[in-house]
Amino acid sequence: MSESAFSKLNLAEPLARAVAEMGYESMTPIQAQAIPVVLTGKDVMGAAQTGTGKTAAFSLPLLQRLLKHENASTSPARHPVRALVLLPTRELADQVAQQVKLYAKHTNLRSAVVFGGMDMKPQTAELKRGVEVLVATPGRLLDHIEAKNAVLNQVEYVVLDEADRMLDIGFLPDLQRILSYLPKQRTTLLFSATFSPEIKRLAASYLQDPVTIEVSRPNTTASTVEQHFYSVPEDDKRRALRQVVRQRGITQAFVFVNSKLGCARLARSLEREGLKTTALHGDKSQDERLKALDAFKKGEVDLLVATDVAARGLDIKDVPAVFNFDVPFNAEDYVHRIGRTGRAGASGLAVTLVSPGDGRLVGDLEKLLKRKLEIEPIEFEEDRPRGRINDGRRAWREQDDEDRPQRSWDERRRESRAAPAPKDPFFDQPYQPPAREEVPAWEANAKPASSRVSANIKTKRKVAALFKSTT
Ligand code: AMP
Numbered sequence: 131m132s133e134s135a136f137s138k139l140n141l142a143e144p145l146a147r148a149v150a151e152m153g154y155e156s157m158t159p160i161q162a163q164a165i166p167v168v169l170t171g172k173d174v175m176g177a178a179q180t181g182t183g184k185t186a187a188f189s190l191p192l193l194q195r196l197l198k199h200e201n202a203s204t205s206p207a208r209h210p211v212r213a214l215v216l217l218p219t220r221e222l223a224d225q226v227a228q229q230v231k232l233y234a235k236h237t238n239l240r241s242a243v244v245f246g247g248m249d250m251k252p253q254t255a256e257l258k259r260g261v262e263v264l265v266a267t268p269g270r271l272l273d274h275i276e277a278k279n280a281v282l283n284q285v286e287y288v289v290l291d292e293a294d295r296m297l298d299i300g301f302l303p304d305l306q307r308i309l310s311y312l313p314k315q316r317t318t319l320l321f322s323a324t325f326s327p328e329i330k331r332l333a334a335s336y337l338q339d340p341v342t343i344e345v346s347r348p349n350t351t352a353s354t355v356e357q358h359f360y361s362v363p364e365d366d367k368r369r370a371l372r373q374v375v376r377q378r379g380i381t382q383a384f385v386f387v388n389s390k391l392g393c394a395r396l397a398r399s400l401e402r403e404g405l406k407t408t409a410l411h412g413d414k415s416q417d418e419r420l421k422a423l424d425a426f427k428k429g430e431v432d433l434l435v436a437t438d439v440a441a442r443g444l445d446i447k448d449v450p451a452v453f454n455f456d457v458p459f460n461a462e463d464y465v466h467r468i469g470r471t472g473r474a475g476a477s478g479l480a481v482t483l484v485s486p487g488d489g490r491l492v493g494d495l496e497k498l499l500k501r502k503l504e505i506e507p508i509e510f511e512e513d514r515p516r517g518r519i520n521d522g523r524r525a526w527r528e529q530d531d532e533d534r535p536q537r538s539w540d541e542r543r544r545e546s547r548a549a550p551a552p553k554d555p556f557f558d559q560p561y562q563p564p565a566r567e568e569v570p571a572w573e574a575n576a577k578p579a580s581s582r583v584s585a586n587i588k589t590k591r592k593v594a595a596l597f598k599s600t601t
Contacts, residue, residue, distance in 0.1 A: 134162045139169075142197055144236035145190055152232060158183030159345040165191045168319065173340040175333050176321045179469070180222070180292070182345055185229045188215075188289050188319050189263075193234050195287070196262055200238045209240055209260025211280060213287040214312070216268055216305065218295040219439070220245035221419075226291065227265040239263060244280075246270040247415075254279045268296065268304035275311060282311045290336075293322040294329055298460065299439060302332075309336055324462050355472035357480045359492075360508040364485045368399060370508050371453055374481055375405070375433075377511075382426070383451040385435045386467045388459055396455060397435040410436040438463045446470065454482035457491040461498040 134156040136149050157165065160178040167174055168191035178184040192213050201208050215230070217223045227243030234241055241263035244253045250273065257264075257279045264271075264280065274280040288309070290296065296305060318337050322329045333340060362370045375383065385400075387393045390411040397409035408422040408431045423446065425431045434446075438458065452471045458464050464482075472478025484492060484505050496503055 139165055139190075141190060142194055142237075144197075145193055145233060147236050148233050149186075149190070154186070158187070160184050160343065161187040161190075163343045163345065164188065167341045167343070168192065168317070169194060171195065171317050173317055173337040174319045175325070175337060175340040175342045176319065177323070177325055177342075177344040178321055179323045179466070181469075184291075184321055185226050186233065188291075188321070189226075189230050189233050192287050192289070192319075193230075193237065193239060193263070196239055197237060199262060202238050206258060206260035209262055210284040211261060211264045211282055212284060213263045213289070214271075214282065214285050214308075215263065215265045215289040215291060216271070216296065216308065217265065217291045218267065218299050218301065220247060220267060222292060223265050223267050230263055230265060234263070241265065244270050244274055246273075250274070250277070250279075268301045268308060271308060272304055275308070282308075283313060285312045285316055287317045287319070288312060290318070290320045290332075293320050293332060294324055294326060294462070295439075297326075297328050297332065305332075323466065326462070355468055355478045355480050357468065357482070359482045359484050359503050359505045361505045362483045362485060362508055364487075366510070367455060367483045367485070368396070368403070369510060370483055371400075371455065371481075372403065372405070373508070373511060374453075375451075378451070378479060380451045380479070381432065382429065382449055383433055383453055384441065384446070384449050384467070384470050385433050385453040385455050386441070386458065386463075387435060387437060388456040390437055392456065393435050393437050393440075397433075400433060400435070405433055406431050407433040407435060410434055410440045412437065412440055414440070438466065441467075441470075448472075448478070451479040451481065454480070457482060457484055457488045457495065459491065461491070461494040464495055464498070 136146065136154060136157060139157075141149065160176060160182045161184075164174055164176055164184070164187040168188060174188075176184065176187070178187070196212050199212055203209070215226060217226060223243050223245045227241060230241045240259075240261040242253070242256045242261040243265040244257070245267040246269050250270075253270075253274065254277070257274060266274075271280065275282065290305070296302075318340075320329070320333055320337060320340070325333075360370060360374075371385065374380070385396065387396055390413055393409050393411040394413075397407045400407040408425060410419055410422050414422070419440065422431070422434065426434045426446065434449075435455075438460075449470050452468050454464065454467060458467065468478075468480040471480055492503060492505070
């Protein structure tokens with residue numbers, strides 16, 4: 131029996147059967163490390179991103195420990211909330227809830243999901259019937275707590291999933307309130323892509339003697355993400371993006387921007403310039419977002435322009451290229467953004483457009499990546515006959531330019547073709563891709579929208595969405 135076989139865990143038969151039906155053979159690294167610890171009831175602080183199998187890493191042991199409460203009674207009182215899973219976005223909440231349902235399907239444990247942007251009534255009805263595992267976004271959960279639909283005084287497990295993202299979005303006060311309703315005697319599991327000082331503070335306040343588990347990002351190693359940083363004046367960024375798309379023959383890309391307004395504007399301009407583009411940001415209705423996503427997965431859209439918050443948690447992996455139209459405000463978002471490309475052996479391209487005012491953000495990135503970034507000049511094709519080298523770079527890092535002879539366009543182009551993708555110790559970490567993911571799911575099964583969209587996500591105001599402006 132292999133070290134990481136699920137059978138080593140001695141999971142209860144209904145759970146083992148569900149795992150087998152999912153087609154999982156061996157545990158992912160986070161599962162192999164976290165499940166035995168969670169089974170002992172200890173608190174866990176896990177560094178792992180979406181895509182590592184972390185949902186099963188906390189759900190399976192949690193369900194196993196809840197089995198002692200399993201009962202077939204129809205009385206709601208016999209089904210109090212025993213486990214609470216908090217996530218930052220409705221997409222993530224929905225994805226996690228779907229997985230929990232699958233793992234629990236052969237048990238009598240009930241689960242439900244509540245998130246904002248939808249009618250509270252059906253959620254209320256489900257809560258009133260009683261559920262053992264409640265998956266929720268913080269704001270909507272507080273609404274239900276205030277409406278006395280959710281009582282949390284019997285919670286034994288709380289999972290703070292994507293905790294860094296919850297703090298980024300500003301959910302800390304909501305989290306603090308929710309946690310204040312829970313019994314002190316409980317197990318707390320915290321998962322975060324990174325352990326920033328804020329996350330460590332959160333853990334210090336709410337976790338007791340946690341076991342720390344870290345796995346490498348679900349990305350890149352033998353796979354290569356070719357990273358480029360181009361110095362481009364703000365006004366030339368669109369031109370630069372179009373040029374790279376054209377020169378590299380990019381078929382589809384994610385384009386990340388820092389603001390909702392910038393997102394809508396950029397998508398509109400690119401669309402006007404003939405690129406099939408869709409914007410994905412927090413002001414879009416759920417229905418609009420799912421449609422955008424679906425069109426992208428089906429290849430009807432070339433560029434998906436997105437803010438970090440809107441893109442987080444979406445099941446889109448392995449796009450051929452990622453553009454950072456804006457250098458991210460939060461250096462860690464760079465990791466999330468470029469993690470969308472170059473998965474599991476495939477090569478990917480990550481292009482970051484650096485404008486002269488981005489010095490501090492680039493400095494933050496260099497600190498995180500622990501290396502000095504080479505900011506390359508970009509020469510626009512229409513300028514080539516005159517041999518002009520974009521001087522944005524000069525504005526960026528004058529002293530570097532002085533001792534670096536400027537190379538011709540052709541020289542640089544030849545070099546970039548010949549040069550292997552730059553080695554980057556931060557990203558070149560070992561990764562064991564789940565065998566099932568060799569073909570990106572979103573490429574392999576381009577089903578019609580309706581069949582992929584969870585039954586949980588139904589837009590409340592379909593008609594209003596049609597009239598909603600894209601800004
Ligand atoms: P997660 O990181 O929890 O969002 O999981 C990412 C994907 O990996 C989901 O589609 C899971 O169904 C799948 N998955 C989780 N654990 C395993 C496993 N041990 N073997 C194969 N696939 C898995």
